[in-house]
Amino acid sequence: MESTLEQHLDDTMKNPAVVGVLCTDQQGHNLGCRGSLTDEHGGVVSVLAKQAAALTRDPTDTPTVCLESESGNILVRSHGTITVAVHKISS
Numbered sequence: 001m002e003s004t005l006e007q008h009l010d011d012t013m014k015n016p017a018v019v020g021v022l023c024t025d026q027q028g029h030n031l032g033c034r035g036s037l038t039d040e041h042g043g044v045v046s047v048l049a050k051q052a053a054a055l056t057r058d059p060t061d062t063p064t065v066c067l068e069s070e071s072g073n074i075l076v077r078s079h080g081t082i083t084v085a086v087h088k089i090s091s
Contacts, residue, residue, distance in 0.1 A: 009034045012086065019072070020087035036087045037074075045085045049078040 020036030028046035
């Protein structure tokens with residue numbers, strides 16, 4: 001799985017609008033990262049996804065968190081036991 005995850009991270013970074021990508025487990029442990037998103041962001045990303053999920057009444061609904069700034073957006077979403085964050089620059 002590790003080589004597959006590494007390949008997905010590399011493929012994601014090939015998009016010119018993407019400047020960072022991070023994958024964590026449910027405890028916020030880093031499974032892989034590239035670019036602007038690093039190990040230090042894992043815990044925050046994991047907690048954001050959990051807190052967003054707590055806001056919905058539908059347990060099958062998986063919300064996407066979008067942190068917006070003038071320089072870009074960070075999108076955070078859980079997929080099963082994995083949480084993914086993607087940092088995109090504004091065009």
